[in-house]
Amino acid sequence: MVSTIFLTATALPEVIWIGVIIKAVLILAVIAAIAGFGTYIERKILAFMQRRLGPQHVGPFGLLQLAADGIKLFTKEDIIPQHANKFIFSIAPVITAATAFIALAAVPVFPDFTIPFTDILVPSIASDINVGILFVLGMMAAGLYGPLLAGMSQGNKWGIIGSARTAIQFLSYEVVTGLSVLAPIMMVGSLSFVDFNDYQTDGLWLVVYQPIAFVLFLIAGFAETNRTPFDLLEHEAEIISGYVTEYSGMRWGLFFIGEYANMITIGVIASIVFLGGYNDFLFIPGWIMIIGKIAFSFFFMLWVRAAWPHVRPDQLMWLCWKVLMPLAVINVLITGLVIMI
Amino acid sequence: MYETIAFYTFAISTTILFLITVMSKNVLYAMTALASGMVMISGFFFLLGADFLGVVQLIVYVGAVMALYGFAMMFFDATRDIKEKHQNPALVFLLGGLMALMFVVIFSAPIIGDNVQALYPIVEGVGNAQAVGMVLFTKYLVPFEVAALMLLVAMIAGIILAGKKMDYSLTTSEAADEEINVEEKLQADIEREKGEA
Numbered sequence: 001m002v003s004t005i006f007l008t009a010t011a012l013p014e015v016i017w018i019g020v021i022i023k024a025v026l027i028l029a030v031i032a033a034i035a036g037f038g039t040y041i042e043r044k045i046l047a048f049m050q051r052r053l054g055p056q057h058v059g060p061f062g063l064l065q066l067a068a069d070g071i072k073l074f075t076k077e078d079i080i081p082q083h084a085n086k087f088i089f090s091i092a093p094v095i096t097a098a099t100a101f102i103a104l105a106a107v108p109v110f111p112d113f114t115i116p117f118t119d120i121l122v123p124s125i126a127s128d129i130n131v132g133i134l135f136v137l138g139m140m141a142a143g144l145y146g147p148l149l150a151g152m153s154q155g156n157k158w159g160i161i162g163s164a165r166t167a168i169q170f171l172s173y174e175v176v177t178g179l180s181v182l183a184p185i186m187m188v189g190s191l192s193f194v195d196f197n198d199y200q201t202d203g204l205w206l207v208v209y210q211p212i213a214f215v216l217f218l219i220a221g222f223a224e225t226n227r228t229p230f231d232l233l234e235h236e237a238e239i240i241s242g243y244v245t246e247y248s249g250m251r252w253g254l255f256f257i258g259e260y261a262n263m264i265t266i267g268v269i270a271s272i273v274f275l276g277g278y279n280d281f282l283f284i285p286g287w288i289m290i291i292g293k294i295a296f297s298f299f300f301m302l303w304v305r306a307a308w309p310h311v312r313p314d315q316l317m318w319l320c321w322k323v324l325m326p327l328a329v330i331n332v333l334i335t336g337l338v339i340m341i
Numbered sequence: 342m343y344e345t346i347a348f349y350t351f352a353i354s355t356t357i358l359f360l361i362t363v364m365s366k367n368v369l370y371a372m373t374a375l376a377s378g379m380v381m382i383s384g385f386f387f388l389l390g391a392d393f394l395g396v397v398q399l400i401v402y403v404g405a406v407m408a409l410y411g412f413a414m415m416f417f418d419a420t421r422d423i424k425e426k427h428q429n430p431a432l433v434f435l436l437g438g439l440m441a442l443m444f445v446v447i448f449s450a451p452i453i454g455d456n457v458q459a460l461y462p463i464v465e466g467v468g469n470a471q472a473v474g475m476v477l478f479t480k481y482l483v484p485f486e487v488a489a490l491m492l493l494v495a496m497i498a499g500i501i502l503a504g505k506k507m508d509y510s511l512t513t514s515e516a517a518d519e520e521i522n523v524e525e526k527l528q529a530d531i532e533r534e535k536g537e538a
Contacts, residue, residue: 131470167410
């Protein structure tokens with residue numbers, strides 16, 4: 001039924017406030033549900049790759065494990081350490097979760113569609129600002145204040161090390177993220193996600209023209225979301241849990257939700273900027289394509305987690321400043337030269 | 342209507358946040374207020390329709406304040422209990438007075454705002470980034486290039502200052518140890534000569 005309600009972008013009624021609200025609720029519901037369900041998927045996939053069984057006792061195939069975890073998180077005692085800075089300690093998890101969802105306000109997830117039998121147009125993007133890609137990257141960067149403040153406020157040496165690592169990791173990989181998306185931005189000539197999508201409607205996907213930028217963006221994306229080769233902020237073997245050492249219950253859960261929402265955002269950006277966006281592909285409608293691409297990039301992150309060990313902080317810095325950044329600069333230079341010629 | 346409400350919200354929160362930055366002795370409060378104040382300022386750019394500048398404000402200052410946190414982490418104990426005691430009532434009086442004046446200006450700003458004319462009005466059909474680019478590469482070309490040159494100088498200086506022994510790993514490489522030993526020997530020699538003299 002859903003496939004019949006998607007129309008083409010031409011000849012549509014005006015975007016009204018109710019459409020935007022429906023879109024916002026849709027994004028929140030879908031992403032929050034996926035972020036919760038993601039924990040189950042992550043455990044199952046990791047178990048499959050490591051020849052284990054994963055969760056299987058709660059409900060069929062362990063599907064209700066998610067509910068059990070939720071009940072556990074909500075009913076756990078909320079502990080604030082005696083010597084922590086209570087105010088900052090309490091708002092730090094909220095920063096992570098809130099910025100992750102604010103970033104999603106400017107991300108197009110499904111194509112435009114009208115609700116059947118009404119004139120309500122639900123736009124592809126909740127807030128179509130002209131500089132969408134910069135806004136999303138900036139908001140995700142602001143989200144790293146969560147780990148930073150959490151580590152500094154808890155009065156715990158592991159926390160301080162975790163927040164110091166947040167600062168260096170963010171300051172280094174922000175450069176790579178910016179430079180790697182700069183090349184596609186130069187080709188498209190716009191900062192709007194909708195323009196990125198439309199640029200690839202007829203032609204090839206941008207990943208064909210910009211393979212280096214795509215790989216660099218993915219690597220920097222792992223660093224920005226603290227996923228496994230680069231999860232130095234909470235590296236269990238070295239610094240207990242880093243910035244989340246003193247957190248318990250739902251405050252810890254908020255960090256988790258923020259991290260999963262950021263993974264999905266990275267997936268959406270990669271799909272729209274490099275992998276053809278929500279355009280139809282052969283006979284497959286666009287909304288299936290975009291869900292497939294986001295799901296694949298989510299799976300890819302879990303796959304990498306199962307396959308790669310952690311890196312040391314000095315290896316991380318070496319990789320960023322001596323390999324990735326020069327590559328990104330050269331890529332931008334070559335793109336500029338080709339565009340000029 | 343909504344814009345007015347948003348303007349007052351952003352204006353008052355910015356003023357209060359920066360006042361906390363100046364007055365608080367707790368480094369964690371001061372830094373956090375500074376960072377959130379910078380985010381609030383970007384709200385003004387969005388209100389004025391300058392999306393690009395707003396996002397640039399967000400990205401640049403989020404990163405810059407994050408670097409300041411690094412220094413705060415090195416020099417201060419962020420969780421120590423600090424008594425927020427202000428010995429100088431004149432300073433509080435002065436800053437409070439300035440803030441009150443600021444609020445008066447803020448509330449009268451829409452009245453003054455009617456008479457303001459934009460030097461570079463928004464051109465229809467031209468995006469924000471393009472408009473900034475056009476102004477940067479025509480009217481402000483020289484300051485722009487000078488700023489680029491200064492940044493280049495700063496970058497080279499930073500690399501030279503931080504780049505000493507960059508190729509050695511301080512923990513594993515023996516070459517670094519030898520170099521440190523040589524320097525220590527030199528230092529000892531100099532001190533001995535001083536002693537003899």
